[in-house]
Amino acid sequence: MDINLTQEELSFQAEVKEFLSENAHKPGTDYNEWRLNWFKVAASKGGWDVPKWPEAFGGPGWSPTQHYIWEQETSRAQTPWDLPFGLSMLAPVLMNYGSKEQQNRFLPDIRDRLVNWCQGYSEPNAGSDLANLKTKAALSEDGTHYLVNGTKVWTTLAHIADWMFCLTRTNDTGKKQEGITFLLIPMKQEGIEVKPIITLGGSHSVNMVHITDVKVPVENRIGEENKGWGYAKGLLAHERTGLAGISRSIVALESLKNQAGSVKRGNGSLMDEPTFKLKVAELEADLMAVEYTELRSLANAASGNEPGPESSILKLKGTEIQQRLQRLTMEAGGIYSSAWGMSNVGPSFARSGMSGYLSSRAFTIYGGASEVQKDVVAKNVLGLKK
Amino acid sequence: MNFELSETQSILKDSVERFIGESYSLDKRQSLVKSELGFSQDNWKKMAELGWLSITVPESTGGFGGNQIDSMIMMEEFGKGLVLEPFFISSVVAGQILCDLGNQAQKENWLPRLVSGDCQLTFAYAEEQSRFDLEDVLTRAKPDEEGGFIIDGTKSMVLHAASADAMIVSCRTSGGQYEKNGISLFLVPKDLQGIHIDSFETVDGQRAAEVRFESVRVDMNALLGGEGNAFSTIKRAQQSGILALCAEATGIMESLYKDTASYTQDREQFDRPMSEFQVIQHRLVDMFMEYEQCKSMLLRATLEFVHNPDGSSRSIHALKYLVGKTGKFIGENAIQLHGGMGMTEELNIAHYFKRLLTIDILFGNSDYHLEKFAA
Numbered sequence A: 001m002d003i004n005l006t007q008e009e010l011s012f013q014a015e016v017k018e019f020l021s022e023n024a025h026k027p028g029t030d031y032n033e034w035r036l037n038w039f040k041v042a043a044s045k046g047g048w049d050v051p052k053w054p055e056a057f058g059g060p061g062w063s064p065t066q067h068y069i070w071e072q073e074t075s076r077a078q079t080p081w082d083l084p085f086g087l088s089m090l091a092p093v094l095m096n097y098g099s100k101e102q103q104n105r106f107l108p109d110i111r112d113r114l115v116n117w118c119q120g121y122s123e124p125n126a127g128s129d130l131a132n133l134k135t136k137a138a139l140s141e142d143g144t145h146y147l148v149n150g151t152k153v154w155t156t157l158a159h160i161a162d163w164m165f166c167l168t169r170t171n172d173t174g175k176k177q178e179g180i181t182f183l184l185i186p187m188k189q190e191g192i193e194v195k196p197i198i199t200l201g202g203s204h205s206v207n208m209v210h211i212t213d214v215k216v217p218v219e220n221r222i223g224e225e226n227k228g229w230g231y232a233k234g235l236l237a238h239e240r241t242g243l244a245g246i247s248r249s250i251v252a253l254e255s256l257k258n259q260a261g262s263v264k265r266g267n268g269s270l271m272d273e274p275t276f277k278l279k280v281a282e283l284e285a286d287l288m289a290v291e292y293t294e295l296r297s298l299a300n301a302a303s304g305n306e307p308g309p310e311s312s313i314l315k316l317k318g319t320e321i322q323q324r325l326q327r328l329t330m331e332a333g334g335i336y337s338s339a340w341g342m343s344n345v346g347p348s349f350a351r352s353g354m355s356g357y358l359s360s361r362a363f364t365i366y367g368g369a370s371e372v373q374k375d376v377v378a379k380n381v382l383g384l385k386k
Numbered sequence B: 001m002n003f004e005l006s007e008t009q010s011i012l013k014d015s016v017e018r019f020i021g022e023s024y025s026l027d028k029r030q031s032l033v034k035s036e037l038g039f040s041q042d043n044w045k046k047m048a049e050l051g052w053l054s055i056t057v058p059e060s061t062g063g064f065g066g067n068q069i070d071s072m073i074m075m076e077e078f079g080k081g082l083v084l085e086p087f088f089i090s091s092v093v094a095g096q097i098l099c100d101l102g103n104q105a106q107k108e109n110w111l112p113r114l115v116s117g118d119c120q121l122t123f124a125y126a127e128e129q130s131r132f133d134l135e136d137v138l139t140r141a142k143p144d145e146e147g148g149f150i151i152d153g154t155k156s157m158v159l160h161a162a163s164a165d166a167m168i169v170s171c172r173t174s175g176g177q178y179e180k181n182g183i184s185l186f187l188v189p190k191d192l193q194g195i196h197i198d199s200f201e202t203v204d205g206q207r208a209a210e211v212r213f214e215s216v217r218v219d220m221n222a223l224l225g226g227e228g229n230a231f232s233t234i235k236r237a238q239q240s241g242i243l244a245l246c247a248e249a250t251g252i253m254e255s256l257y258k259d260t261a262s263y264t265q266d267r268e269q270f271d272r273p274m275s276e277f278q279v280i281q282h283r284l285v286d287m288f289m290e291y292e293q294c295k296s297m298l299l300r301a302t303l304e305f306v307h308n309p310d311g312s313s314r315s316i317h318a319l320k321y322l323v324g325k326t327g328k329f330i331g332e333n334a335i336q337l338h339g340g341m342g343m344t345e346e347l348n349i350a351h352y353f354k355r356l357l358t359i360d361i362l363f364g365n366s367d368y369h370l371e372k373f374a375a
């Protein structure tokens, strides 16, 4: 047991720090230009634009400890926004199950952040029970294309997406999981109708997507017909590991302390009020522990083992902590936390307090609701169910 | 001992329920939220016609002479209906201050119009630095030569200020920032020169404003009660405000746990109703139990306040603490058990939860009252 970074790891850390500070966005310069250029510069470092990709596909081939260092440093520094759908959700599927042609066709644009993807899994009657999905894909007689009909829901950013990776039903008989096919569907075409759903934080990020008589060439099918469930499940695991957000929570805790510290109470601040201070302390203790849960899981992976039991609770604990952070931020905002989108009342962190908190309620719903996650832990880790 | 409603109380409850059934579908409510005013003048008039705006006004001044039990009954139903009209701040809080402190002329001038729905009042007490402390007042009122006062300062989160005809404003006439002594209340017509109202929508779809007073001159008649000793009245207004808000919240929590229970019975996943999962059953039982705890505490605090206002402050602190804490517990779980649907604005769930969160920060949040309770 040893938690010290090796000499090489320390110099890697220094290199990352230097890279991030040299390439930070300079106020007043064009953001988009900087963003796309940032990825180019990162690519020239040897795959730093796609840290999680395997070496064979251009990734940096880092050790788990290097990934950890990268996470820590990037959650503090200013890095350009990025979306997970193509980069961390679809790309691993393409690499594992896609054909050479498909890899060559889709991976470069994903890597260059030129194409936006959305995830078309959930349907009105297929949420937690995803295998219940009904969007039908019928293979044409000549075998050249599928005719797709159905409705997807909660599709994040479908309104800006160029493509959707979509689970469709190709077989109604037998086990539900065994009749699902993984298709890639262009979004900008007739037959695709995207309707916004406004969520309770007040923003538009999710949508309902109606798919009507859309022809999808068989070249857009990943792997074999009726085998999509297996490909998608592998992908859900990627989605989940990305959702714990521990490094980001550590940074968020620091800013919560600063914000609450800026709320004056008498001669001190909100951070001196016992009830608030104790809640922050409780959260910090939990966060310190879960940080080590993550390290244990990384160390395990580094030694080439299967993910251990500790990794299964990272999404659960990680999202719970993110929600508590949002809740305390809202509480710190006091009377101003309900000032909806107002630009000039109270401290700026306070105004978005309630909407941030409300949006955070989704963290324990998407990517596998917490209750369902716990079922998985009960079954696979504790062995409580057959 | 008896917790049953009297006949008049039952009639009141039924009539509020009927009004909500007729006038308050979610669609109608949401279009009111989007309107400039944020509520319906027609509804406001109707509430006046039904006599509700006079419920808490003493009989001697033309009211119904009811007490906190009557407003509790109404507020619980208003909560379930997500009612937007400013009954709480105008009738319960400002109305009560006026009844408590107003002289003959002030009452005659305002009460009949308040009761008929022709005018609407609000109460401006919070300030940017005050957080939840009612005595933390920087807004100043200085006497001028002609016996009036000049008001300077900014009041925060003033509910429905833009549509109010006048506001009751807490001002410091003497003493230091945190002193209970030296605070006076003024009834300030909104159209006076030097009043700037910056109005916005709050998370619950209601309206609030930052109100800036720049050398606003009021005459002597604007002073409510004696100079410098308004704190006990403010405190009492806060207490009856809390009782009303907690009644509203209790109504909301009842709807939330019931709506969630029925949603899980209708929603099928894994080839069975969600309600068949034991985890969900237990969660719903927890929501139900915590709601019942709030209901009991609401009755306790309300009855104590009615029978012995001066001895009820611990119960009122406990109530506001419990309602704030439970509101989050029930709201969070209602959303969780609704899954994606809970995250939308299409069901009542989201709107109920937003109102609960807003109620928590009115007149002190749960932490604030827990500390007062423990003190």
Ligand SMILES: Cc1cc2nc3c(=O)[nH]c(=O)nc-3n(C[C@H](O)[C@H](O)[C@H](O)COP(=O)(O)OP(=O)(O)OC[C@H]3O[C@@H](n4cnc5c(N)ncnc54)[C@H](O)[C@@H]3O)c2cc1C
Pocket (backbone or CB within 6 Å): A118, A119, A120, A121, A122, A124, A126, A127, A128, A129, A153, A154, A155, A156, A157, A206, A362, A364, A365, A366, A367, A368, A369, A370, A371, A372, A375, B267, B269, B270, B274, B277, B279, B280, B336, B337, B338, B339, B340, B341, B343
């Ligand atoms: C903001 C947001 C973004 C999303 N983005 C996407 C996206 O981009 N693409 C996509 O395909 N989907 C997306 N989703 C959908 C998400 O994956 C589903 O909401 C989720 O799988 C839950 O499904 P549901 O909403 O139908 O809830 P339901 O399945 O109806 O479940 C409701 C609740 O019941 C409980 N529950 C469910 N099953 C069980 C069980 N077995 N035992 C005990 N309790 C249970 C849980 O508390 C759950 O939250 C998104 C959702 C949200 C809220």
